Amino acid sequence: AKPVIIAPSILASDFAKLGEEVRAIEAAGADWVHVDVMDGHFVPNITIGPDVVKALRPHAKIPFDVHLMIAPADPYIEAFVAAGADYVSVHPEAGPHLNRTLKQIRKLGAKAGVVFNPSTDPSVIQWMMDEVDLILVMSINPGFGGQTFMHSQLRKIEALRKMIDAEGRDIPLEVDGGVTPETAPLCIAAGATALVAGTAVFRGGPERYAANIAALRG
Ligand code: DX5
Ligand code: ZN
Numbered sequence: 001a002k003p004v005i006i007a008p009s010i011l012a013s014d015f016a017k018l019g020e021e022v023r024a025i026e027a028a029g030a031d032w033v034h035v036d037v038m039d040g041h042f043v044p045n046i047t048i049g050p051d052v053v054k055a056l057r058p059h060a061k062i063p064f065d066v067h068l069m070i071a072p073a074d075p076y077i078e079a080f081v082a083a084g085a086d087y088v089s090v091h092p093e094a095g096p097h098l099n100r101t102l103k104q105i106r107k108l109g110a111k112a113g114v115v116f117n118p119s120t121d122p123s124v125i126q127w128m129m130d131e132v133d134l135i136l137v138m139s140i141n142p143g144f145g146g147q148t149f150m151h152s153q154l155r156k157i158e159a160l161r162k163m164i165d166a167e168g169r170d171i172p173l174e175v176d177g178g179v180t181p182e183t184a185p186l187c188i189a190a191g192a193t194a195l196v197a198g199t200a201v202f203r204g205g206p207e208r209y210a211a212n213i214a215a216l217r218g
Helices: 015-027 050-059 074-083 098-107 151-166 184-190 206-217
Strands: 005-008 033-038 064-069 087-090 111-116 134-138 173-176 194-197
Touching: 005 033, 005 206, 015 033, 015 050, 015 206, 033 050, 050 064, 050 074, 064 074, 064 111, 074 087, 074 098, 087 098, 087 134, 098 111, 134 151, 151 173, 151 184, 184 194, 194 206
Parallel strands: 005 194, 033 064, 064 087, 087 111, 111 134, 134 173, 173 194
Antiparallel strands: none
């Protein structure tokens, strides 16, 4: 099996030192940088926009995995891709035409991801698997870091693993929310190949990042 992809969420980092934090997680062995974009409308919190992504991009070489928790998402995709996003992931609820949104992301030159809230049925992508470069399962309700992993989502990860394998596709299946050294093995056993972690990576400060990332790999 391929090694699991670890994508630290900078939501849990020190926002006063974002450039340093991104450099530190790359040096500590992170595979991707997970960027949580929130608009205070789709989710009850506000974070960062494309200008911050652009400012951070020169600080690391690893891919930027941009998770849009904004509605509408379409008008902002171009700015995030121009800012250096490698993956752009959207929630199906963020717009009326998911297929069109995913095509737009690809056309702009980024990889297109779909994110499922805990209550969202993932069958919405069943007729468009060719359009999808990344699937992200939320194991918390989006909006905040530090929440408790919802074990109910393990069955959704299993179902999506079956869908991906049935199509013979090789796309990352990522999990976001409450991922810790305790819950990471459950996600991996269910078929996840990428793990987002905020609290579990950034706790303890920079001298802990490498050990924290290694602990998630199991
Ligand atoms: C929440 C975000 C997550 C969050 C995860 O809406 O999508 O990426 O940062 O934080 P932890 O790992 O602390 O649950
Ligand atoms: Zn996220």
